Amino acid sequence: MRFAAIIFAGGKATRLGGVDKVMLRVNGQTLLERSLDAVTGADPIVVVGPRRDIQAPVVWVREDPPGAGPLAALAAGLAALDKPHIAIDDPGEVHVAVDDSGHTDVVVDDPGDTDVAVDAPGDAHVAVGDPGDIQVAVDDPGEVHLVVDDAGDTQVAVEDPGDTHVAIDHSGDTHVAILAGDLIGIATDTVPRLRSTLDANPGAAGAILVDDEGYLQWMHGVWRLSALRQAVPPGAAGKSLKSVLGALPLIEVPARAGETADVDTPEDLA
Template identity: 40%
Template sequence: MTARGAGASPGSAAGPDPEPYAGIVVAGGQARRLGGVDKPMLDVGGRTLLARSLDALSGADPVVVVGPRRPDVHGVRWTREEPPGGGPVAALAAGLALVDRPRVVVLAGDLRGVTPDVVGRLLDALDRQAREHPAAGPDPDGAVLVDAAGRRQWLLGAWRTAALRAAIPAAPAGHALRRVLNGLTIADVPARGDEAADVDTAGDLP
């Protein structure tokens, strides 16, 4: 199985996004509520959860997967957080070490509703202010999908790489992702349908 999908680079409704961006998929964790299974490799609708996130990042280069290397997943760069199991902030720090693009899309490895269109809307929101209102001030530091209950999905967003890197503490393991990122300027992007859906328990599997 080749997890990377083929397709046009996502962008705004006006056409493909011309500025390259990187992708990071956070695919570690121990899935305790699912009995310790390798959650990103769960099959949902004929595709693994990891493959769904990688398909959504079909326009990204490079794509970095933070977590244990999985067989038959190609076209990505692998790395691990330090220490392994150190949490999403440590995973972000490890992924960002391999990113040299000005923008980066960060996704969890357990998303069952993410699509290339979601990534395109996040990138569009990240750049929209400067494009449509150049006198209104700088663009946001990030754009994050917001679920139907109004909750920001911190591992489903597009970011200015420099702003994201500056927000990561020097010793990232164990820090709460929401507290680390909540101080940045963020554009909220409403989810459509089940775009924000992830898998935490067996009840989340369709």
């Protein structure tokens, strides 16, 4: 079963004085790093929020408009899963042949911030978010090798400059972890436990934690990509996750002590 993740990192943290909450450190690790560690093995990992200076190879996106709420963030994350993304082993120069004009050098400074949208074989647009935006139209399909397994997500692995392989490999049954970026209590086995529960219940669309007071934790869940694509509307600004995901068949997984803790106030960091 394939596995992707969407992490929400766009809150304003008004109760924390407006600090960048997900970058607060607890025991030497930022809260965002804790959430990233919780989805180890996911590919891609989409982080919805302002770009931060981190080393992890993630895909950065923003909800539309910024600050439009968690459902809009989920819609933005799902849209990013529907786009090809590039994983570059060596963030140096990728050489793409264009027409007969030789080679166009695309310098990729940030391997986590490169999106590739392939409209058709032989028409690949490479958008490099940093620095600026660079688009490269490849008119000779012989220069780009496309392997299309499914109409889902596309991963581009560039192992050798000038030899780009595109593989569309995300099926509709991909597991998608949906997490907040400020989860101080999440454990390394939280997401695997949710995934195992979902695997054991083929009729369910998702599996989420429920705390000891019976509250469903919408930002501690794993869902089937096919169900999310059908349920999440494109115009999602101002709506809650519960308003849409609550209508889907889901499995409630009892949380362990402290597992659903997040950071909303200075006291939560104590």
